Amino acid sequence: xxxxxxxxxxxxxxxxxxxxxxxxxxxxxxxxxxxxxxxxxxxxxxxxxxxxxxxxxxxxxxxxxxxxxxxxxxxxxxxxxxxxxxxxxxxxxxxxxxxxxxxxxxxxxxxxxxxxxxxxxxxxxxxxxxxxxxxxxxxxxxxxxxxxxxxxxxxxxxxxxxxxxxxxxxxxxxxxxxxxxxxxxxxxxxxxxxxxxxxxxxxxxxxxxxxxxxxxxxxxxxxxxxxxxxxxxxxxxxxxxxxxxxxxxxxxxxxxxxxxxxxxxxxxxxxxxxxxxxxxxxxxxxxxxxxxxxxxxxxxxxxx
Numbered sequence: 001x002x003x004x005x006x007x008x009x010x011x012x013x014x015x016x017x018x019x020x021x022x023x024x025x026x027x028x029x030x031x032x033x034x035x036x037x038x039x040x041x042x043x044x045x046x047x048x049x050x051x052x053x054x055x056x057x058x059x060x061x062x063x064x065x066x067x068x069x070x071x072x073x074x075x076x077x078x079x080x081x082x083x084x085x086x087x088x089x090x091x092x093x094x095x096x097x098x099x100x101x102x103x104x105x106x107x108x109x110x111x112x113x114x115x116x117x118x119x120x121x122x123x124x125x126x127x128x129x130x131x132x133x134x135x136x137x138x139x140x141x142x143x144x145x146x147x148x149x150x151x152x153x154x155x156x157x158x159x160x161x162x163x164x165x166x167x168x169x170x171x172x173x174x175x176x177x178x179x180x181x182x183x184x185x186x187x188x189x190x191x192x193x194x195x196x197x198x199x200x201x202x203x204x205x206x207x208x209x210x211x212x213x214x215x216x217x218x219x220x221x222x223x224x225x226x227x228x229x230x231x232x233x234x235x236x237x238x239x240x241x242x243x244x245x246x247x248x249x250x251x252x253x254x255x256x257x258x259x260x261x262x263x264x265x266x267x268x269x270x271x272x273x274x275x276x277x278x279x280x281x282x283x284x285x286x287x288x289x290x291x292x293x294x295x296x297x298x299x300x301x302x303x304x
Contacts, residue, residue: 004035011041033062037071044078052078065102072098212239219282220272225264226284233260240267247271255300262297 003026010019020042026035037059043052056078059071072095079088212235215228225233237260241248251258251266258266261283268274268282280290 003029004032004038007035008038008041011038011045014045016042016045032067033059033064033071034067037062037067037074040071040078041074044074044081049078049082053082069095069098069102208235209239209242211235212237212242216240216243219264219268222281224282224284225261230260233264236260237263244271254302255297256302258297258300262293262300265293265297 003022007019007022007026010016010022019038023035023038023042027039036055040052040055040059043049043055046052053075056071056075060068060075062068062071072091076088076091076095079085079091211232215232215236216239219225219236228236237248240263247267247270248263251263255262255266265279265283268279269276274282276287276290276294280287283290283293285293
């Protein structure tokens, strides 16, 4: 191919001797339609029209677009030089039709490239939108989970605070009632009112302990906490304090700010002798969630 290109360059410079030298070498190495087209140009410049016609006709049937166009163009000029006007007209028509097909192919390829580019950009836009949508969902999910966790902590803390306040009020009312009994200026109506208030609070405490006892017995009977509310966990803990306050004090001395679920986990493991699989069944959680609870409990351990 290189030798043929060099020969073609010399043909354009009308240096036929050098052009023929290189084209002969090209023919000896690998003859092709392209070399025939160049050889046809050489013979045409020499005035050997029959040989030029023979080689150009061979080259004009090439499947290579550049070679065929080159051969047809040279053949058109040759027909004119030979005075074959009808032949030159036919070649011109063939050449124009060939160029038209080539331009159509180019347009089709260009349209194909444009379509490919559009499809590629559309895919990129779709992927970007999907990533954006997925990212937004992840952010929303994390926000919802964060709100849920804080809300759960708030409800738990609020319930514990209310329970503590009730204990304190019962104690305070008991002290006031004892003082009022010793006082001569207090009427029976005032005593009855205070006694009623204290009894109501005690009834509420009894209700909590009763529910806690039922929940405790459910756990001892291989039940689980799947349908427990936050208040149920608190009630269970209050009842357990009643039956083993020493163990709760032990946990409080070992850990800071345990949640009711974490208390239950430690009670089940250390007090009831349950293994991790059994605790997972009690809390109705997976093995990975059990490991997560253990990790959070460990982080609350008092150092020193």
